[in-house]
Amino acid sequence: MIAVLEPGRFTSLQDGGRIGFAHLGVPRAGAADTLSLRQANLLVGNPEFAPALEMALSGPVLRFDVDAVIALAGGQLDASLDDEPLAMYQSVAVRAGRILHCGALRTGVRAYLAAAGGFSAPPVLGSIASDTLAGIGPAVLRGGESLSIRTQRLQQGWYWRAPPDFGACPVLRVLAGPHAEWFPAGALEEFLGAEHEVHSDSDRSGLRLAGARVTRSRQPELRSQGMVSGAVQVPGDGHPIVLLCNHGTTGGYPVIVVVIAADLPRLGQLRPGAMLRFEMVSREQAMAALRVAAEDLRNGLVSADSGLLAARSLMTLAKSHPELRAANLQVDGRRVRLRR
């Protein structure tokens, strides 16, 4: 078991979401940044979409009552295990009794904690995802509750070759939307030329974009139709909404562009106030990008012995504490020293 000492700002159990129930009005839900979810799981030897904790803005404080192997991926956290800073994007053995402080996110908006064996919760419609729109699945994490994990031993450690950078003003690649006739000539070019800001009224269902308005040539809404994540809807007020993983299954606002599948995970890392741009690509480029992303995911994992993982931990410590002159770290019986 893992005891939740503090829940963090908005922490929930997520996996790949509910697939095959959209015709009943059931949202997909699941991880907002599926790439980070998959990386965290691969680092601890889990299936890519195994249940993990998704934390937004700041993470929980957890006490492990069992030995576990964990990994953190996603936006950069100031995480620590007891008092030692904890490196992300690598597997870490955690002894029973230790306390994990996930800390606040410095970049991006969400991070994922995976545990070898996976978190367990009763599935609802094939998924343990916490649906934050329809209220299906487990509720958002609260202090005082406990989480169960299926513990599993790892034969070796792993780290991720090239963790992503959630730096400023990403360019999201898009395809033209299905409702071109709802927009006057030049509206699409104007939208693509503008820099957009994520509004504070954004959540796992959608990102509202503040700033540049999009003009529409038709006022009546569409007849309700199925919607997809990444669709950029334009309501009557002209302020676009980018649908995220927990969007309603149907909608009636015209869609000006759709973010390509390869860039969907990046949408889940945009925090209120973040700036972004859109860039039009071809369907062929979209497919090529998706194949590259799949290839990167296959090749990202690097095996490492405990000495190397300890050295990586120490480098994390050195980075976050520039004043530090020397330090010793004991990881799995290996001793690593820092001296500057």
Next chain:
Amino acid sequence: MNLRFVGDSAVLIELRDSVAAQQLRRVMLAEHIAGVRELVPGYDTLLVEFDPLVLDADKMVSRLPKLMERPPRASQGREHQIEVHYDGADLEEVAHLTGLETIEVIRRHGAPCYSVAFLGFAPGFPYLVGLDRALRVTRLKSPRTRVPAGSVAIAGEFTGIYPQATPGGWRVLGHTDAILFDAARAEPALLLPGDKVRFRSLP
């Protein structure tokens, strides 16, 4: 049939009506097309969402005309009778807007046999078509922050039933005790696209 690509992972097929959308959905389900994740009927559309690394969109699209020629598969549409207490917060206002007596609003709302065009908005929320034309009213200017579960409401040409308490802008005529959605049931949604619904007024 008109077809629109929706990003790299979905195609929106525009059809004659919701019946055609449900028909095509049944045909495509029976085909067990690898890579298809969702088949979402809308008012007069079917959204096909797929994994583009598994399913080639162009190949799937080229198969559609053949699939649409298939003889209609028998609809498994069921008939439901739903008991309604016509005591909704907007009953008087709807009477005022339509120029009908409240008892006439209730009679006209309870008279037709409705069909479920599609589900959306919330799990199990049915968009029922067949509403008496005299009862077509606009949505509330400002949506309520909470519409109770079971509320039977109208907007435009639709009647809907709120499966759970949510914000909402439809005009509420009454309520039912029927459980519209329960994830623990073998069939979680009470009403499915294609089903027929009659309302029975309870005192």
